[in-house]
Amino acid sequence: MSDAPAPDPAPSVFQPRSDTAFFLGMGSLGGFYLFLILSLILALVIVPRWGKSDDAKLQLMAPSLKEAMSHLEDAEDKATGAELTTDIKSALGETRQLAESGKVNKVSTGARSLANSKLVKLLKKSDATGIDLTREIDLARKALLDAAAWDRPSDYAAVFNDPNIRYSAKLSFVSCTISALLSLWIAVPIGYLMSRFEFRGKNFVDTILDIPIVLPPLVIGLGLLIVFNNISFGTMDVAYVDSDGSRTVVQENRTIERMIREFSAWFGLQLRVTNGVSGVILAQFMVACAFAVRTMRNTFDQISPRQEEVAMTLGSSRGGAFWSIVLPQANRGVLAAGTLAWARSLGEFGPILIFCGIFPQRTEVMSSSVYLLFSVGEIEKAAVVSLFMILLAFVVLMLIRYLGKSHTMPNR
Amino acid sequence: MIRLENLSLRNGSFELDDLCATIPAGSYGILMGRTGCGKTTLLEAICGLRPQVIGGNIWLNNQDVTRLKPAERGIGYVPQDSALFETMTIFENVAFALRLRGWDEAGIKNRVHQLADLIAITPLLERKPFGLSGGEAKRVALARALASSPGVLCLDEPLSALDEETHTEICDLLTEIHREIDVTILHITHSRSEAQRLGETFLRMEDGRLMTDD
Numbered sequence: 348m349s350d351a352p353a354p355d356p357a358p359s360v361f362q363p364r365s366d367t368a369f370f371l372g373m374g375s376l377g378g379f380y381l382f383l384i385l386s387l388i389l390a391l392v393i394v395p396r397w398g399k400s401d402d403a404k405l406q407l408m409a410p411s412l413k414e415a416m417s418h419l420e421d422a423e424d425k426a427t428g429a430e431l432t433t434d435i436k437s438a439l440g441e442t443r444q445l446a447e448s449g450k451v452n453k454v455s456t457g458a459r460s461l462a463n464s465k466l467v468k469l470l471k472k473s474d475a476t477g478i479d480l481t482r483e484i485d486l487a488r489k490a491l492l493d494a495a496a497w498d499r500p501s502d503y504a505a506v507f508n509d510p511n512i513r514y515s516a517k518l519s520f521v522s523c524t525i526s527a528l529l530s531l532w533i534a535v536p537i538g539y540l541m542s543r544f545e546f547r548g549k550n551f552v553d554t555i556l557d558i559p560i561v562l563p564p565l566v567i568g569l570g571l572l573i574v575f576n577n578i579s580f581g582t583m584d585v586a587y588v589d590s591d592g593s594r595t596v597v598q599e600n601r602t603i604e605r606m607i608r609e610f611s612a613w614f615g616l617q618l619r620v621t622n623g624v625s626g627v628i629l630a631q632f633m634v635a636c637a638f639a640v641r642t643m644r645n646t647f648d649q650i651s652p653r654q655e656e657v658a659m660t661l662g663s664s665r666g667g668a669f670w671s672i673v674l675p676q677a678n679r680g681v682l683a684a685g686t687l688a689w690a691r692s693l694g695e696f697g698p699i700l701i702f703c704g705i706f707p708q709r710t711e712v713m714s715s716s717v718y719l720l721f722s723v724g725e726i727e728k729a730a731v732v733s734l735f736m737i738l739l740a741f742v743v744l745m746l747i748r749y750l751g752k753s754h755t756m757p758n759r
Numbered sequence: 760m761i762r763l764e765n766l767s768l769r770n771g772s773f774e775l776d777d778l779c780a781t782i783p784a785g786s787y788g789i790l791m792g793r794t795g796c797g798k799t800t801l802l803e804a805i806c807g808l809r810p811q812v813i814g815g816n817i818w819l820n821n822q823d824v825t826r827l828k829p830a831e832r833g834i835g836y837v838p839q840d841s842a843l844f845e846t847m848t849i850f851e852n853v854a855f856a857l858r859l860r861g862w863d864e865a866g867i868k869n870r871v872h873q874l875a876d877l878i879a880i881t882p883l884l885e886r887k888p889f890g891l892s893g894g895e896a897k898r899v900a901l902a903r904a905l906a907s908s909p910g911v912l913c914l915d916e917p918l919s920a921l922d923e924e925t926h927t928e929i930c931d932l933l934t935e936i937h938r939e940i941d942v943t944i945l946h947i948t949h950s951r952s953e954a955q956r957l958g959e960t961f962l963r964m965e966d967g968r969l970m971t972d973d
Contacts, residue, residue: 653842656808657900659829660836661856662907671855675846 388737394730398501401451408454411494412446415458418487422480431476434469441465442491455498462491506731511707512716516735518624519713523692526631530639530688531681538643538684539669543652559637567633568698575604575621575702583609622703627710630698635688642687646680647673682751686744693740713739760784760943761805761911763969766815770800777815778969782960784820787937788945789954792964798947799839801964802913805945806836820910820943835904835912835942839919841896843888849899850884856907874902877939878932894925898932905940912936914946918953933957 399407419439426432438461445457466488473480499505506512541553559567579600587595599605604621611618620626650673658668674681696714703710705719713736720729761782768775775797782788792798804810805817807829816825824832844852850871857867875881878898888896897917904912917933918926934957937944948954954961961972 651840651842653838653840654844656803656806656829657836657838657842657903658844658855659808660806660832660834660913661903662830662859663855664828664830667859672844672846 388734391730391734391737395502395727395734398504399497404451404497405449405454407497408451408458408494409446411490411497412442412454412458415487415490415494416442416446418483418490422483422487425480425483426473426478431469431473431478431480434472438465438469438487451498455495458491458495462488462495466491502727502731506728506735511711512713512732514708515711515713515716515732516739518627518711519693519736520739522624522628522631522712523689526628526635526692527639527685527689529628529632530636531643531685533636534639534643534684534688535674535677535681537640539647539673541640541644542647556637556640559634560641563697564634564695565697565701568630568701571626571630571633571698571702572621575607575626576602578602580606622706622710624710626703627699627712630702631692631695634695634698635691638691639684639688642684643677643680646677646684649680650676679751682747686747689743690740693736760818760820761788761945762818763805764816764818766801766804766817767813768797768800768804768810769813770803770810773797773800775800775967780962780969780971782943782945782962784943785941786943786959787957788943788960788962789958790945790947790962790964791949791951791954793949796964797967798964799915801969802915802945802947805911806834806913807832833910835907835909837897837900837904837912837914837917839915839917841893841900843891843896843899843903845888847887848884849880849886849888852888852899853884853902853906855903860907870906871902874905877935878902878905892925893921894929897921897929901932901936905936905942908940908942910943912942912944914944916947916949918948918950930956 416439419435419442423432423435423439426435441457441461445454445461448454448457466484470481470484473484500508537556541549541556579602581601582598583601583605584596585599585605587597589595604619607618607620618625620629654672654676655665655668658672659665663671694714695712696718699705699710699712699715700718705711705715711719713732716732717729717736720726720732761780763778763780766775766778768778778801790798790801800810804812805819807824807827812825816823818824819832819834843849844855847855853871853874854867857870862870871884872881875884878901880895880898880902883891883895883899888899891899901917914933918929921929930953933944933946936942937957946957963970963972
């Protein structure tokens with residue numbers, strides 16, 4: 348009979364949904380990516396060969412030496428000419444001596460010289476006498492070279508002792524630092540202008556500033572190459588000095604590259620951009636700067652213009668307000684932009700390849716080294732260089748992060 | 760003295776036309792009006808900031824400043840959010856205008872401590888703005904604006920977003936400043952009680968027009 352409303356549910360019954368699934372989902376997705384990165388690094392650590400101890404090397408060499416001896420014995424059986432037999436016997440004796448010597452160095456050099464000179468002579472002799480020992484002697488040579496091949500330095504030692512790679516590491520470090528500083532030098536003013544002022548065609552300028560980000564880096568290299576070498580302003584005479592000292596004068600196009608060389612020659616310099624170190628820096632800078640500009644613009648957008656305005660009412664010029672008020676607040680952004688530019692430059696490869704080529708000890712940077720080593724099948728050494736790049740990047744990024752923490756927010 | 764002669768302003772797409780008003784020298788002027796009616800735009804124009812003057816003149820202390828840079832106008836500006844210089848200590852904030860004017864270190868120290876005493880911020884001088892309360896930040900902004908003895912002080916809603924007690928304190932402080940220092944003040948507010956308590960000359964902005972109340 349009564350129309351009593353349904354009683355309210357007891358308030359204590361309500362349970363908000365658990366957050367476990369949310370965090371598990373997030374964590375597993377993030378963890379997956381982290382796992383991918385770590386496995387990548389781990390792979391680079393595993394692939395290069397570490398150097399082996401002398402005992403291990405000797406143990407690895409022994410079977411090959413034994414094999415070489417058995418092939419030489421076969422040859423001895425086959426050979427009938429007295430002179431040939433003595434030669435084979437002496438080679439056999441030498442191999443046996445090597446196997447018993449117990450010195451890695453001796454085995455590898457001895458086996459190599461045996462395979463590359465003595466056995467080759469023997470083969471010629473056997474051909475002359477008309478006995479076919481080609482198969483046996485070839486197999487013996489191969490076995491000896493296999494034995495010698497066990498004596499090699501670790502990939503790490505090979506890479507770090509390679510003067511070309513040492514140079515490329517140095518060049519990478521120096522050129523990345525210079526191009527990051529250049530990028531900041533350009534990006535801070537552009538970022539400030541784009542953030543603070545409205546002008547006609549701002550959207551157009553904004554889009555142009557983004558082009559290096561969107562464009563494949565390769566195309567930037569191509570563009571640079573064309574600008575410096577394919578656009579000419581008339582012709583000029585270029586003198587070439589031959590190896591015998593005679594001069595040949597050739598008429599060539601007056602390209603920008605030519606003009607730079609001409610200009611630098613007045614100061615006794617041989618500056619070259621294409622195929623030169625300055626070209627490497629320019630190629631890195633072209634891409635890195637666009638990222639730095641973006642970062643700086645975002646940084647300045649986040650700083651309210653109010654403080655500058657107050658500074659100006661207090662008697663400061665706009666430039667003064669920029670130096671004393673804005674830039675000190677933007678220091679984290681400057682660090683971030685510099686880091687980004689540096690990291691981009693370290694990874695740059697395409698434009699450098701096109702614009703500067705890979706000239707060892709001139710334009711070879713670390714990413715080019717990796718490519719060179721990979722292209723000749725030295726995957727292990729390429730991995731070593733990659734690892735070194737990771738290490739370098741890691742140290743620099745951590746350092747900058749640390750500096751950023753300790754100097755930017757002293758009172759927070 | 761602040762005098763506006765047929766002033767027309769543009770700030771983005773917002774426009775104000777034909778504004779006329781006078782605040783006599785040494786007077787406490789109050790500018791009232793609804794939110795969004797253009798009070799701040801007018802104040803910023805007087806300071807020489809973003810708004811573009813498209814007609815008329817602004818006179819400050821018998822000088823036509825319409826075409827002058829903010830730095831040349833001799834004004835003190837306290838924006839609504841105080842906008843203290845985050846990377847500097849409170850001392851450096853207050854000393855900013857003095858350093859620009861090339862004061863020597865002893866003079867700066869003297870002046871900053873004198874102002875800090877008046878405005879009661881002496882204990883804060885070595886701190887940085889981060890973590891100051893709204894009232895403290897407002898006091899510092901006032902000290903900073905007054906440091907170089909400007910002829911005109913522009914206050915953009917200095918008493919908004921303060922709790923009641925601080926509100927009263929800052930109100931008293933403004934009264935004291937007006938009494939102690941010879942400065943023409945333009946104070947923006949939308950609180951009638953504030954206006955009645957502090958003001959001497961009253962301006963009201965309504966529908967894009969500026970009117971003088973008595």
